[in-house]
Amino acid sequence: GEDVEQSLFLSVREGDSSVINCTYTDSSSTYLYWYKQEPGAGLQLLTYIFSNMDMKQDQRLTVLLNKKDKHLSLRIADTQTGDSAIYFCAESLGATSGTYKYIFGTGTRLKVLA
Amino acid sequence: DAGVTQSPTHLIKTRGQHVTLRCSPISGHKSVSWYQQVLGQGPQFIFQYYEKEERGRGNFPDRFSARQFPNYSSELNVNALLLGDSALYLCASSSSDRGSTGYTFGSGTRLTVV
Numbered sequence: 482g483e484d485v486e487q488s489l490f491l492s493v494r495e496g497d498s499s500v501i502n503c504t505y506t507d508s509s510s511t512y513l514y515w516y517k518q519e520p521g522a523g524l525q526l527l528t529y530i531f532s533n534m535d536m537k538q539d540q541r542l543t544v545l546l547n548k549k550d551k552h553l554s555l556r557i558a559d560t561q562t563g564d565s566a567i568y569f570c571a572e573s574l575g576a577t578s579g580t581y582k583y584i585f586g587t588g589t590r591l592k593v594l595a
Numbered sequence: 596d597a598g599v600t601q602s603p604t605h606l607i608k609t610r611g612q613h614v615t616l617r618c619s620p621i622s623g624h625k626s627v628s629w630y631q632q633v634l635g636q637g638p639q640f641i642f643q644y645y646e647k648e649e650r651g652r653g654n655f656p657d658r659f660s661a662r663q664f665p666n667y668s669s670e671l672n673v674n675a676l677l678l679g680d681s682a683l684y685l686c687a688s689s690s691s692d693r694g695s696t697g698y699t700f701g702s703g704t705r706l707t708v709v
Binding site: 485511512514516522523524525526529569571573575578579580581582583584585586587588 | 599626628630635636637638639640643650651652653685687692693694695696697698699700701702703
């Protein structure tokens with residue numbers, strides 16, 4: 482099936498680390514993504530990870546992938562008030578069908594407290 | 596460099612009317628996809644076009660149609676609008692049909708059906 486799940490809310494204090502979790506169901510996913518959406522805006526690609534990797538670090542962002550458990554997480558170090566937004570996890574499907582589409586989670590609203 | 600541009604940014608239509616949304620991909624990008632994002636949810640895949648051919652469509656009724664032009668820009672058309680069509684419509688482009696390194700999204704067109 483095609484389903485991506487995320488927790489709805491996360492609140493952290495400025496300077497702390499944030500960890501946003503995601504589970505997906507389709508084991509054929511080749512790439513997994515994290516997008517950020519600020520109020521009234523489109524989606525901004527933060528980072529992505531290939532399915533044969535288990536970790537990727539990009540400045541303050543660390544992505545961990547547990548392919549066995551179909552679990553993806555995004556860690557934001559030294560969280561700032563500008564990080565307050567909705568974060569979407571997405572899996573890429575299409576290697577077998579030829580239609581390349583993303584399946585998005587419902588999004589996690591991150592609130593950073595000053 | 597211009598990103599993905601969508602027009603109009605906001606639109607109000609009456610039930611039963613027809614609407615056309617427009618998208619210009621990043622220069623050199625040949626793949627365009629359309630997503631619908633209802634308030635409080637993650638984006639849902641509507642269509643993918645690559646090299647002016649439809650590569651796939653999501654679980655949307657035939658009232659939804661799209662096309663891609665020789666310059667790779669795209670239109671999304673929705674006929675016989677329903678209240679439930681109210682949403683943010685996002686266009687995304689990629690240089691490849693697989694979007695492996697991530698689709699770039701536009702800021703969207705917010706459609707309100709009254």
